[in-house]
Each structure stands twice: as structure tokens, then as C-alpha cells.
Amino acid sequence: MSESSIPDVTETPAWQELEELRDSADIDLRSEFEADPRRAESFSFEAADLFVDLSKNLVNEEIVTALLSLASSVGVEQRRDAMFAGEKINVTEGRSVLHTALRRPKDASPELAVHGQDVDRDVHAVLEKVYAFADKVRSGEWKGVTGKPIETVVNIGIGGSDLGPVMVYEALKPLKNERLSARFISNIDPTDAAEKLGDLDPETTLVVVASKTFTTLETLTNARVARAWLLDGLRAKGAIGEGQEAGAVAKHFVAVSTALDKVEKFGIDPENAFGFWDWVGGRYSVDSAIGTVLAVVLGPKVFEELLAGFHAMDEHFRTAPLHKNVPVLMGMLNIWDNNFLGAETHAVLPYDQHLHRFPAYLQQLTMESNGKSVKWDGSTVDTETGEIFWGEPGTNGQHAFYQLIHQGTRIIPCDFIAFATPAYQTKDGDQDVHELFLANFFAQTKALAFGKSADEVRAEGVDESIVPARTFHGNQPTTSIMGPKLTPSTLGQLIALYEHIVFVEGIVWGIDSFDQWGVELGKKLAKDLAPAIAGDEQAIAEQDGSTRGLIEYYRAKRER
Numbered sequence: 001m002s003e004s005s006i007p008d009v010t011e012t013p014a015w016q017e018l019e020e021l022r023d024s025a026d027i028d029l030r031s032e033f034e035a036d037p038r039r040a041e042s043f044s045f046e047a048a049d050l051f052v053d054l055s056k057n058l059v060n061e062e063i064v065t066a067l068l069s070l071a072s073s074v075g076v077e078q079r080r081d082a083m084f085a086g087e088k089i090n091v092t093e094g095r096s097v098l099h100t101a102l103r104r105p106k107d108a109s110p111e112l113a114v115h116g117q118d119v120d121r122d123v124h125a126v127l128e129k130v131y132a133f134a135d136k137v138r139s140g141e142w143k144g145v146t147g148k149p150i151e152t153v154v155n156i157g158i159g160g161s162d163l164g165p166v167m168v169y170e171a172l173k174p175l176k177n178e179r180l181s182a183r184f185i186s187n188i189d190p191t192d193a194a195e196k197l198g199d200l201d202p203e204t205t206l207v208v209v210a211s212k213t214f215t216t217l218e219t220l221t222n223a224r225v226a227r228a229w230l231l232d233g234l235r236a237k238g239a240i241g242e243g244q245e246a247g248a249v250a251k252h253f254v255a256v257s258t259a260l261d262k263v264e265k266f267g268i269d270p271e272n273a274f275g276f277w278d279w280v281g282g283r284y285s286v287d288s289a290i291g292t293v294l295a296v297v298l299g300p301k302v303f304e305e306l307l308a309g310f311h312a313m314d315e316h317f318r319t320a321p322l323h324k325n326v327p328v329l330m331g332m333l334n335i336w337d338n339n340f341l342g343a344e345t346h347a348v349l350p351y352d353q354h355l356h357r358f359p360a361y362l363q364q365l366t367m368e369s370n371g372k373s374v375k376w377d378g379s380t381v382d383t384e385t386g387e388i389f390w391g392e393p394g395t396n397g398q399h400a401f402y403q404l405i406h407q408g409t410r411i412i413p414c415d416f417i418a419f420a421t422p423a424y425q426t427k428d429g430d431q432d433v434h435e436l437f438l439a440n441f442f443a444q445t446k447a448l449a450f451g452k453s454a455d456e457v458r459a460e461g462v463d464e465s466i467v468p469a470r471t472f473h474g475n476q477p478t479t480s481i482m483g484p485k486l487t488p489s490t491l492g493q494l495i496a497l498y499e500h501i502v503f504v505e506g507i508v509w510g511i512d513s514f515d516q517w518g519v520e521l522g523k524k525l526a527k528d529l530a531p532a533i534a535g536d537e538q539a540i541a542e543q544d545g546s547t548r549g550l551i552e553y554y555r556a557k558r559e560r
Contacts, residue, residue, distance in 0.1 A: 005261050005373050006510040008382045022340045027058040029449045029475055044197035047326035048493045053480040056449040057333050057340065057413075067332035068322045070508065076328060079507045084318055085231060086114030090514040091376045097286035097514050098277075099499070102494070103310035114279075115327070118197050122277070130274050130292050131300040137179055137206065138299065145248040146239045150206045154183045154196065155293040156226060157210030158218045159257070162186035163364050164208075164286025165293050167357040170307065171491050172294075174354075174423050175302050181296045185226070188218040193225045199314070202233035203254070209255045212261035212276065217523065227253065237466065256289045260518065283364045283418035283513050284499060287492070302488045307490025317500045327497055333503025337413045337477060339383050346390035347405065351441040352419040356415075359391035362498055364395055366515050368501045375510035387510045406448065406472055413477045416445055417494070421485040442481075448476040488555075 007471050031053075033039050043055035043064075073078075083091055086096040101112055101119045112119040115494055137141040140149035155165055164185040177180075183196045197205075204244040210220040230252055234240045240248050248543075249267035257263050258275040276291035286294075287310055295303045317327045337343040343548075347365075348359045370386040392400065394416070405412050418441045451474020457467050481497075483490040506513030532539035532551055540548055 002508060005377045006379065008076060009070075009508060009510060010382045011071050013071065014066055014073045017061070017066045018070065018336070018340055019346075021063050024064060027063075027475075029056060029058070033450075035391045045324060045326050045329065045499065047316045047320070048309070049483055049490050050326070050493055050497065051334065051482045052326050052330070053482075054329060054333065055475045056445055057336075057479060058469065058475065059062055059333065059336060062130050063336065064323075064329070064332075064481070067336055068328070069333055070335070071328055074508050074510070075415065076507050078502055079320070080318065080503070083503070084314075086112065086119070090279075090512060092208045092283075092512050092515045092524075093278075095514070096279040097281070097284075098279040099281065100281065100310075102276075102285075103307040103314065103496075104286045105308075109496060126274060126289050130295050131270070131303075132141060133274075133292070133509045134295040134300050134303075137296050138180065140145065142206075144205075145202045145205050145227060145234065145244070145251040148203045148552075149179070150205070151179060152181055152200050153202040153293050153296050154182060154185060154200070154226065155210060156185045156203060156219055156222045157217060157290070158186045158255075159364060159368075160282025161210035161216075161219065161286050161290050163361045164283070164306070165291060167355075167361040168286055168291070168294055168491065169224070169297065170357050171299055171301060171354045171486060172488055176490070177299065182235065182293050184293075185222050186218070189526070190225075193229075196543075197229050202230045203237070203239060204541075205230065205252060206296075207253045207259070208296075209253060209266070210290055210292075211257055212259075212282075214255065214257045214259040214266070215418050217527070222224055223253075227267070237471050253393065256292055264322070281516075283368055283516075284514075286495070298488075298544075305488035306488055306492045307348055309487075309489035309494075310496045311492075312489070313496035313500070317496070326501030328504050330497070331501040332508075333477075333479070334387060334413070334501065338387050339557060341411055341477075343411045343413050344388060345410075346387040346389050347397075347412055347414040348389060349394050349397055349414055349416050350391070351394040351416065351437060352422075353393055354423060354486055355417065356393045358494075359389065360434060361495075362389050362391075365498060366502055368519070369513040370506055370509065370511060372509070372511040372513075376512040377510075379446060381509055381511065383509065385511060387506075387547075394444070395437065398440065398444065402444070405476060409534075413479075414445075414448065415479045416441060417481045419483050419486045419490070423486065430467070445480055447477045447516060448472045448478050468556065495511040 002474065009545050040055040044053045079089060083097050084100055086098055088096050090097050096114055098114065098119065102123055104112060104120060106124050108120060111415045118527055122302060131512045134481055137150050143149055162184055169182050183441055185193050191440055202398065209219065209223045214220065227249060231245050231248060231345065234248055250269045253268045254272040255263045256269045256274050260270040260273055263273045264270050265463065274292055276285060280288050286380040291303060318327060322328050325409055334346065348362055369385055372385055375381055418438060426433040452474035454467050454471045457470045462470055502513055535555065540551055543551065
């Protein structure tokens with residue numbers, strides 16, 4: 001593309017109208033709700049099984065209309081259709097973006113064929129292979145080298161090969177096989193592997209090494225550490241002797257990779273390697289073979305339901321008109337908050353303990369995707385991009401950082417997520433604990449929206465000197481997302497919802513949301529620094545003063 005191929009979004013009539021509305025609208029949520037008793041109804045939507053209330057955002061109908069006009073003017077619908085069709089919208093890598101194809105039903109019509117590839121056939125061939133393997137492990141047919149069935153599946157990956165699987169496992173843990181459990185190793189810090197493997201029995205442990213190219217430094221380092229742990233443990237038990245190492249590795253290691261030669265060289269039978277394609281980005285891959293650990297421990301049926309949830313949200317995003325399209329509406333509200341109201345961060349606050357890793361998952365999905373300063377044609381962006389996503393589960397966060405959201409000086413849009421039915425029905429005497437929990441969920445969005453005026457504080461008889469400290473200004477934007485229950489399907493819907501929100505934002509900003517060149521430089525420098533850290537004097541001398549000083553401190557203080 002030429003540098004002039006993407007117009008300056010800030011010069012569009014829709015953007016300029018939004019700037020005028022920002023300067024004139026002066027949204028006050030108390031006044032908006034008092035003036036329009038049906039505001040909540042007008043700004044609430046359903047997407048698959050999710051109910052989404054946008055009414056406590058700092059918008060009115062005129063602003064939403066202008067936001068949707070902006071979405072149309074930058075071609076959100078056309079780019080969306082291009083993505084679903086398999087066009088190469090990941091321009092810096094020359095790739096299609098087809099994570100949505102990973103969850104198409106087997107009998108989807110019309111069939112999806114892209115650049116000569118029968119995508120549906122290939123996706124379901126891999127799924128069937130993963131499911132067949134999962135069934136063998138779950139039934140006990142697949143056994144370790146000593147004939148014992150597998151009890152623990154250790155997933156070794158990093159980034160999308162870890163954050164997605166661990167988040168889904170934690171979210172759906174009540175559904176896991178009673179005999180099986182999962183652990184996840186990602187960090188190259190030796191502590192991670194040491195603590196995750198330390199109390200396991202190598203005879204009943206299966207390791208899944210997840211690396212598309214089978215070259216990821218952290219993953220391959222940890223895989224070699226795990227292989228050494230396995231073989232040392234089996235030797236110590238007398239379970240294997242000289243020359244039996246290869247057979248042991250083949251029984252206890254499988255791979256998620258397409259680099260079959262490297263997989264075989266490591267000692268894994270290529271028949272036990274499950275592949276995916278270059279049109280699946282790591283942070284969009286949990287519903288691919290990267291989810292092998294989930295299919296094994298949670299079961300193929302659960303994984304199928306997860307995929308069906310993804311697909312349900314895909315269909316909503318693909319077919320719903322813009323004014324009812326929840327990913328589009330939420331994406332454009334993020335544009336409003338970020339680019340017009342000056343918000344820099346975005347909190348995601350799940351009121352479900354099983355979603356405690358969801359904010360961490362979203363950090364990669366959102367910030368690796370949209371943390372860009374150039375557009376997909378190589379020109380500089382026209383406006384701010386990429387909010388900082390963060391969060392913790394409620395009610396824990398209420399006793400930590402909510403103070404800043406309620407009474408601080410920054411605007412912090414928040415997404416609150418909850419489910420009507422809990423995984424565990426618990427009572428404290430006559431009190432339904434889930435209802436007490438949800439009372440906090442409802443109360444927080446109400447307090448953030450409407451606050452508490454100085455007059456209301458005075459009416460409580462508070463000493464005048466502390467009235468200002470007890471006043472809540474309110475008018476903090478929130479979105480409430482509710483579902484009937486946290487199931488594989490609703491989890492898939494929730495993940496896909498945020499995938500498509502990221503997409504919408506990226507189109508408005510004109511950036512390629514599907515590459516991640518920003519992670520490469522530090523990784524390369526880490527490899528280049530290895531000789532200096534090991535003591536190569538010439539390599540040390542070549543470093544800048546700060547890096548050299550840090551390396552010298554390390555070498556002086558390291559205990560061996």
C-alpha cells in the first residue's frame with residue numbers, strides 16, 4: 001500500500017462531529033437517567049447468550065449515532081467481511097486472519113476455501129486428531145512408559161500458548177476429569193518449571209510442548225528442562241535403563257507444532273504433533289490445537305461447546321446491524337473513551353473467581369494487538385491507540401484499587417462481568433452468598449455512575465470538615481456484561497466478544513491488529529547478550545554503560 005492509502009481518521013466528518021459533541025454534550029449520568037426512564041432499555045443489548053448494558057457510559061443517542069457513522073466511514077463492515085473471507089488483512093506478514101475459521105461447525109455452509117486451502121476440512125481434521133488423542137488419555141488407554149495412566153498434563157508454552165489455555169482451564173475447572181489435572185509452565189525463570197514439576201510423578205505426567213515453529217526460546221528451554229526432569233526421575237525409580245530414553249520421551253511428550261522435523265529431533269513422535277496455520281495468531285489460538293491440554297483434561301465435548309460459543313459470537317458480529325452489534329458498539333465506546341475523553345486505561349472486573357486469569361488474557365489480546373504507532377500502510381497513526389488493559393476479580397479489587405476509580409482524578413472505563421448462576425450454591429446461614437456477591441456487582445456500577453453528592457453526605461449528619469472526603473463525583477463510565485452461567489459456551493462468547501472489540505478499534509485507528517513486531521527486538525537482544533552474561537569480556541565491553549554495569553553486578557553477586 002502507498003502511504004496515502006489510509007486517510008487521516010481525524011479529518012473525517014464523523015470524527016469532527018464527535019469532537020464537537022465532546023465539547024458540547026457534557027453528559028451527566030444522573031441527569032440522563034432522570035430525563036429518560038427508558039435509557040437502560042435503549043442501551044442494553046443481547047449478543048448470543050450475553051446481556052450487555054451500555055447505559056452507564058458517557059454517551060447519548062447522538063454520540064452513539066456519530067460513533068457508528070465513524071465506524072461505517074472507516075469501513076468496519078467491509079474489513080470485517082474481508083477477515084471472515086480470508087483476505088490477507090494482516091498486511092505486514094502477508095497473512096489471512098482466520099481464527100474465526102477454527103470454530104466453524106463441521107457442516108458450515110458455504111464451505112470456506114481460501115487461497116487453495118480447504119480450511120474447514122483441515123481444521124476439523126486436526127480437531128478430530130486432538131479429540132482422538134484426548135480420548136485415549138482420558139480413558140487410560142494412553143499410558144506412560146511404565147504402564148501407568150496419565151494423571152497430570154503439563155502444558156509448556158508462552159504468550160498465546162499459555163495465557164489462553166490457563167485462563168480457560170481455570171474458568172472451567174469444575175468440569176475437568178476427576179483423575180486428570182493440568183499445570184502450566186511459561187516463564188523461563190527456573191522457578192516456574194521447578195515448582196510446577198517438583199511434586200509430580202514422572203510415570204504419570206504427560207507434557208504438551210506448544211510452539212508453532214518449535215523454536216520459541218522460553219518454551220524450548222523449559223521443554224528440555226522438563227525432559228531432563230522426566231528422564232532423571234524415571235532413572236531414579238529404576239523405571240528405565242540405558243537406551244530406553246527415547247521410548248520414554250515418546251510416551252510422555254506430545255507437541256503442538258507444525259515443525260515436524262524439529263519435533264522429531266526433540267524426541268516426540270511426529271504422529272503426536274498437532275498443527276495449526278500461519279493465519280492463526282498466538283493470542284487468537286486457544287481454540288486451535290493450542291487447546292490440546294484443554295481437550296484432554298476438560299474433554300472433547302467441553303471443547304466443542306467452547307467452540308460453539310465462539311462461533312455464536314462470531315455470527316452476531318458478522319450479521320448484526322451496527323446499531324445492535326455489541327462488539328462494534330463496545331469497540332466504538334472504547335474509541336470514544338480513549339480518543340475523545342482522554343482515558344488511558346481500561347479495567348476489566350470479573351465477578352466470578354473462575355475468571356481470575358481473564359484480565360491477564362485480555363492484556364495480551366488487547367495490548368499486543370493494538371499497541372501500535374504505525375498504520376498498516378506504514379504511515380504514522382493519526383491519534384492515540386491501544387488502551388492499557390488491567391483488572392482483578394471482584395470483590396478483591398474493591399479492597400485494593402477501586403478507591404482510585406471512585407474518587408481519583410482519572411477517567412477509568414470499567415467492564416463488569418458476572419453470571420446469574422454460580423458454579424457452587426453456597427449459603428451463609430439464610431444468606432445466599434452469590435446474591436451477596438452480586439449485590440456488590442450491582443452496587444459498584446451504580447456508585448460509579450451516580451456517585452454521592454455533598455448534600456447527600458451532609459444529610460447523613462457528617463461533620464462539614466470531612467464532607468469533601470466523603471463525596472463521590474460519579475460519572476465514571478461502566479459496561480455491565482451478564483450471562484446465565486459460566487459455561488464453555490458463554491466463555492467462548494466472552495472471549496470472541498473481546499477479540500472483535502479489538503478488531504473494531506484497530507480498523508478505526510488504521511493499524512494491523514494481527515502482527516506483533518514489538519515483541520521481537522527484546523527477544524533478539526536477549527540472545528545477543530548471552531555471551532556477555534556468561535563472561536565474554538569482549539561482549540561485555542561492547543555493551544552500553546548501564547547494561548555493562550548491570551551484568552558486572554550480576555556476575556559479582558551470583559551464587560553457584
